[in-house]
Amino acid sequence: MTDNPMEKMSVVEGSYATAHAVKVCRPNVISAYPITPQTHIVEDLSQFIADGEIDNCEFITIESEFSALSALVGASAAGARTYSSTSSQGLELMHEVVFNVSGMRLPTVMTVVNRAVSAPISIWNDHQDSISERDTGWIQLYAENSQEISDLTPLAYKVAEDKDVMLPAMVCMDGFILSHVFEPVVLLEQDLTDEYLPPYRPEHILDTKNPKTFGSFADPSVYTEFRYMQQKGMDIALKKIEKAVDEFTRIFGRDHGGLIDTYRADDAEILLMAMGSVVGTIKDVIDEARIDGIKVGLLKIRSFRPFPVEAVRKTLADAAVIVVLDKNISLGLNEGSLCTEVKSCLYNTDINTPVMGFMLGHGGRDISKGTIHMIIDKSQKVARSGIKVENEFVDVRGDLI
Amino acid sequence: MKIAIGGMVEPGSTRVNKTGGWRIYRPLYHKDMCIKCGICSLLCPDSSVKAQEDGYVIFDYDYCKGCGICAYECPKDAIEMVLEEK
Amino acid sequence: MSRLAPGHRGCPGCCDAMAANFVLEAAGDDVIVVSPTGCLEVMTTPYPESAWEVPWIHSLFENTASVAAGIESALKALGRKGNTKIIGLAGDGATMDIGTLGLSGAFERGHDITYVCIDNEAYMNTGVQRSGGTPYGASTTTSPTGKKSFGNRTQKKNMPAIMAAHGAPYVTTTSISYPKDMMRKVKKAVDIEGPCYIHAHAPCSTGWRFESARTVEIGKLAVETALWPLYEMEYSEITGVKKIKNKKPVEEYLKAQGRFKHLFTREGGEKEIAKIQEIADWNVKHYGLE
Ligand SMILES: Cc1ncc(C[n+]2csc(CCOP(=O)(O)OP(=O)(O)O)c2C)c(N)n1
Ligand code: SF4
Ligand code: SF4
Ligand SMILES: [Mg+2]
Numbered sequence: 001m002t003d004n005p006m007e008k009m010s011v012v013e014g015s016y017a018t019a020h021a022v023k024v025c026r027p028n029v030i031s032a033y034p035i036t037p038q039t040h041i042v043e044d045l046s047q048f049i050a051d052g053e054i055d056n057c058e059f060i061t062i063e064s065e066f067s068a069l070s071a072l073v074g075a076s077a078a079g080a081r082t083y084s085s086t087s088s089q090g091l092e093l094m095h096e097v098v099f100n101v102s103g104m105r106l107p108t109v110m111t112v113v114n115r116a117v118s119a120p121i122s123i124w125n126d127h128q129d130s131i132s133e134r135d136t137g138w139i140q141l142y143a144e145n146s147q148e149i150s151d152l153t154p155l156a157y158k159v160a161e162d163k164d165v166m167l168p169a170m171v172c173m174d175g176f177i178l179s180h181v182f183e184p185v186v187l188l189e190q191d192l193t194d195e196y197l198p199p200y201r202p203e204h205i206l207d208t209k210n211p212k213t214f215g216s217f218a219d220p221s222v223y224t225e226f227r228y229m230q231q232k233g234m235d236i237a238l239k240k241i242e243k244a245v246d247e248f249t250r251i252f253g254r255d256h257g258g259l260i261d262t263y264r265a266d267d268a269e270i271l272l273m274a275m276g277s278v279v280g281t282i283k284d285v286i287d288e289a290r291i292d293g294i295k296v297g298l299l300k301i302r303s304f305r306p307f308p309v310e311a312v313r314k315t316l317a318d319a320a321v322i323v324v325l326d327k328n329i330s331l332g333l334n335e336g337s338l339c340t341e342v343k344s345c346l347y348n349t350d351i352n353t354p355v356m357g358f359m360l361g362h363g364g365r366d367i368s369k370g371t372i373h374m375i376i377d378k379s380q381k382v383a384r385s386g387i388k389v390e391n392e393f394v395d396v397r398g399d400l401i
Numbered sequence: 402m403k404i405a406i407g408g409m410v411e412p413g414s415t416r417v418n419k420t421g422g423w424r425i426y427r428p429l430y431h432k433d434m435c436i437k438c439g440i441c442s443l444l445c446p447d448s449s450v451k452a453q454e455d456g457y458v459i460f461d462y463d464y465c466k467g468c469g470i471c472a473y474e475c476p477k478d479a480i481e482m483v484l485e486e487k
Numbered sequence: 488m489s490r491l492a493p494g495h496r497g498c499p500g501c502c503d504a505m506a507a508n509f510v511l512e513a514a515g516d517d518v519i520v521v522s523p524t525g526c527l528e529v530m531t532t533p534y535p536e537s538a539w540e541v542p543w544i545h546s547l548f549e550n551t552a553s554v555a556a557g558i559e560s561a562l563k564a565l566g567r568k569g570n571t572k573i574i575g576l577a578g579d580g581a582t583m584d585i586g587t588l589g590l591s592g593a594f595e596r597g598h599d600i601t602y603v604c605i606d607n608e609a610y611m612n613t614g615v616q617r618s619g620g621t622p623y624g625a626s627t628t629t630s631p632t633g634k635k636s637f638g639n640r641t642q643k644k645n646m647p648a649i650m651a652a653h654g655a656p657y658v659t660t661t662s663i664s665y666p667k668d669m670m671r672k673v674k675k676a677v678d679i680e681g682p683c684y685i686h687a688h689a690p691c692s693t694g695w696r697f698e699s700a701r702t703v704e705i706g707k708l709a710v711e712t713a714l715w716p717l718y719e720m721e722y723s724e725i726t727g728v729k730k731i732k733n734k735k736p737v738e739e740y741l742k743a744q745g746r747f748k749h750l751f752t753r754e755g756g757e758k759e760i761a762k763i764q765e766i767a768d769w770n771v772k773h774y775g776l777e
Contacts, residue, residue: 028564029557058560062553063592070550070589074521074557077544080564082557100546105407166406204409206519206542206558208571211489213410213537215545222534225404233406402535415494415531415538423499443512443666444703446504447493464493468500468692469700482700 008186014146014178015040017185018085018111021153023048024193025109028080028200031060031071035090036123037175038113042085065090069097069110076106077214079205081157084108087175088115088129095133101168102137102230104215107160107200108168109153110138114276114327115175116363124364125175127276127327131337137230139169139237140305142275146183148256149173151248152302154188154197158244161200164236174277176364186254196251234306241303259308261300262315264290268297270379271319273342275301278325278367285372296376301338309345316346320383321354323375327361335359335391354387360394371395420447424467426482428460434479441471441480489516489540496530500699502689503527505663506605507576513673514601516541518572521555523581524548526612527605551575551582553589556598568599572677575602579620580610583646594653594682601676601683604646605663607691615694619644622714623766624759625746627694632749637759642766650684651720657683659719659727664690664706668717668729688715696745708740713767716774731776737764 012020019041022030030049032042049059062068065086072082086094091112101108112130116122130140141156143149149171156169173179204212218226242258249255263283265271272282279300289296299315301308316322326336333340339357346355358375361367371394382388428450437456449465450458472480490508497504503526511518520543522528528545531538546554555575562568575590582590582604593600609627610616617630621639626632630639651658657679661669669687676683690706692699709715710729714737717729738760741747750756750763771777 029560031557031560056564056566058564060556060560060596062556063595064588067550067553067556067589067592070546070553071557071560073546073550074544074554074559075561075564076557078519078558078561078565079567080557080561082561096547097550103407104546163406204405204407206544208517208519208542211412211540211542213412213532213539213543214407216408216410216532216534216537217529217545218408218534222404226408229404229406404535408534410532410535410537412537412540413492415492415496415533415536418494418496418536420494420496444505446497446499446501446508447495448490448508449493461493466499468702469698470500470702473700474703 009184010187011182011184012187013040013180013182014149014173015180016044017146017150017187018153018173019044019048020187021150022083023054024188024190025154025157025197026081027054027057027083029058029060029072029075030083031062031068031075032084032086033062033065033068033090035087037115037179038085038087038090038111040179041111041113065093066097069094069101072108073097073101073104073106076108077104077206079200079202081200082108083110085111085113087113088117091129091133092117098133098136098138103226105166105233106168107166109156109160110168110170112170112172113175113179114172122363125177126362126364130170130172131328133170134305134337137167138305139167139303140172141169141303142172142301143178144256144277144279144300146178146181147185147254149178150185150188151252151254151256154193155244155248158197159237159240162240163203165233165240167230167233167237172276177277192251196248238306238308257300257302259303260311260315261302263298263300265297265299265315268295269320269383270294270296270323270376271299271316272296272323272325273299273301273338274325275304275338276327278327278361281367281369282372285369285376289373289376294376294380307341312342312345313349313351316353317351319353321356321379323356323358323379326357326359329359339391354382356382356387357391358394359391365395419463420466421463424465424485426467426469427462427485428465428467428472429481429483430458430460431479431481432457434477436477438476440474440476444470444474446470491531491538492540494536495538496533497526498693498699500692500702501530502607502663502691502702503530503605506603506687506689509663509666509669510574510576510603510673511541513670514572514574514677517570518574519558521551521558521573521575523551523577523586524612525578525581527576527578529612548581549585550589551577551586552593552600552602555600555602556593556596559598559600573600574677575600577602577604578611579604579606579608580618583619583644591653594650594655594684597681599680599682601673601685603673603685603687605687605689607689607694609694611691611694624750624763626749627746637749637753637755647684647686647720651723654723655684656681657719657721660686660688660715660717662688662706662710662715662717664703664710665717672719697743701743705740705743708735708743711735712737712740713770713776714740716770716776718774725774728774728776734771734777737767
């Protein structure tokens with residue numbers, strides 16, 4: 001435990017906090033391709049390498065994101081702790097490899113600096129990129145601020161590399177809003193991180209003295225079992241994340257919540273749900289609304305995959321209305337992904353609370369406090385008179401359409 | 402069999418699959434004509450011609466698929482392809 | 488010696504298996520092999536079996552060189568590189584078409600890997616579709632002959648030239664029909680530090696439609712007609728050429744294969760054959776084969 005946390009704080013950019021967290025995790029192979037807004041992370045890591053600050057580490061200045069993650073397939077199978085980072089188009093280009101890494105049960109960790117996807121091309125933040133990789137078998141953790149992104153990094157390695165999990169992990173942070181903003185953070189201490197995160201020692205590696213075959217071809221008589229085992233790994237990850245959080249708190253003395261976190265949720269009639277940096281704005285609005293006597297609270301999702309069904313159900317059980325904010329949309333369903341998950345967890349239960357979905361913040365559109373207040377107003381009406389509109393876009397400019 | 406995490410597989414394990422059953426023609430070895438050049442064992446795609454210590458070869462009919470390459474390339478016609486009797 | 492174990496599902500007379508065996512024999516046991524999706528991968532590793540006796544990994548169709556680069560980097564970082572050779576063993580489609588991006592990147596960065604392209608001149612695994620390695624006039628399932636078609640309209644992509652342009656220490660062509668040549672070149676490549684590229688011509692009896700017993704003979708005809716020149720390049724300069732003693736007309740090579748049959752049965756075929764002869768003549772001149 002630290003004595004006075006303020007004393008240990010440095011004011012750094014979110015990207016630097018992330019790169020520093022990666023450094024103290026002692027990666028062996030880093031392979032990444034620049035893309036806004038991820039660039040500062042790989043630049044900072046390159047500088048660490050140039051300054052000789054990461055031992056036993058190769059940085060591959062690779063020619064594409066597709067190859068960036070592919071190189072990590074080889075590196076991870078050879079026994080290396082591996083790292084990459086990307087955004088948006090880079091993640092989309094990786095897609096085929098994203099599935100491959102988790103199917104091969106290679107516990108690489110990647111920071112996704114969330115950005116909207118093209119077309120139209122946009123460098124600004126939303127969650128469409130990582131959400132589109134929802135079903136690929138990667139653990140997905142979302143950070144609210146720079147400290148959390150920093151702290152989630154060793155946690156992601158710890159869970160991913162657990163011998164009963166062995167799944168890759170994405171740690172997601174909002175582009176610009178977190179990556180390019182300077183905030184006071186406690187940079188992870190090397191000694192504490194070493195205590196927290198043991199070296200990566202996989203059971204099977206590419207080894208000329210013990211020559212195994214990796215990446216076989218599976219016919220219908222065995223393929224199902226591969227998928228089943230990945231899901232089992234996810235189930236186990238749920239518990240391991242909770243455990244890793246406890247251990248983190250014990251060693252570092254900080255706590256951002258487990259699979260989920262809540263804010264003023266205990267007696268809340270209106271429960272807002274969201275992931276990432278928008279949670280900060282929501283908390284401020286909740287404080288304001290509470291002054292006006294509105295019983296509103298927050299359920300923040302930290303682990304989107306594995307999805308904490310039980311924790312979500314328990315938290316939502318007593319709410320009068322559930323309000324889900326999504327920075328993404330499933331086109332053709334007119335619904336954000338978190339909203340879909342929440343509804344699916346409540347079906348077949350006794351909870352019959354209306355769930356309202358709001359899609360906002362696309363392509364970097366600012367989410368103002370006013371917008372959140374407006375959403376709370378709407379939800380109060382629904383709490384009184386029932387739900388009519390299940391999902392809607394927020395802040396659409398009528399003058400443009 | 403239990404699937405190991407990630408589906409890692411043991412080396413050389415295709416040996417359980419006896420491909421000899423695919424054969425239509427069978428290589429017949431005329432040892433007396435063989436000059437022990439080793440071409441057949443080098444070329445065989447199914448590693449089914451094995452050179453012995455004395456330089457002569459033996460055929461592994463468990464796996465030989467009867468492609469005929471060994472016979473075709475033998476400089477001394479010491480291998481003859483004959484119809485497989487089943 | 489770690490040749491492929493028998494029991495793999497390659498066709499009788501499989502050229503990919505022969506190529507893999509020559510590479511394995513030459514490179515020794517201290518190797519890690521990476522292969523892309525393709526015939527070699529599918530036939531050697533149907534779960535839970537593997538024909539590989541050395542550590543082997545398959546990830547995807549188009550990332551062999553990148554995976555190999557990652558392994559090399561990992562071994563270096565972990566202090567385990569020693570004398571271990573990392574070898575990519577990939578089809579023409581995986582190499583010359585879909586995987587060129589990663590291959591180019593790996594060579595430009597200079598990883599210590601040896602990359603062997605097993606060029607059977609089409610996508611065999613998916614049913615003999617045309618690739619960038621398919622020669623002029625060949626009929627494949629996506630460049631079929633027809634009332635208005637004499638088969639494939641393009642020449643083979645000059646992949647060795649592209650690889651040589653990266654300034655690689657060693658780039659060479661070879662053929663599975665010359666196993667000693669191929670093994671010598673593999674040995675040379677794996678012993679050179681840095682990225683080396685070997686382009687091995689590999690006649691596929693199934694895809695090219697000839698009797699499997701004639702696999703080696705067909706490959707020799709490609710070399711003897713000058714359609715497949717054998718040469719070595721070091722740092723972009725040609726340093727060795729296999730001369731042809733009695734050059735044969737291209738017809739001898741073409742008529743032995745079903746994929747060129749239409750050139751001999753259809754009106755206008757002679758003109759097409761003449762064009763193919765021009766390609767051979769260009770090779771003779773360009774590489775100094777005579
Ligand atoms: C991204 C992607 N596209 C297409 C395929 C389908 N595919 C698998 S193997 C293959 C062709 C392989 O051809 P080549 O590399 O020449 O190897 P060969 O089978 O001929 O030895 C194709 C098209 C795939 N697996 N992945
Ligand atoms: S016929 Fe073919 S498979 Fe059989 S031994 Fe000869 S080369 Fe090998
Ligand atoms: S190729 Fe013919 S001569 Fe040479 S070892 Fe084989 S059987 Fe004997
Ligand atoms: Mg091919």
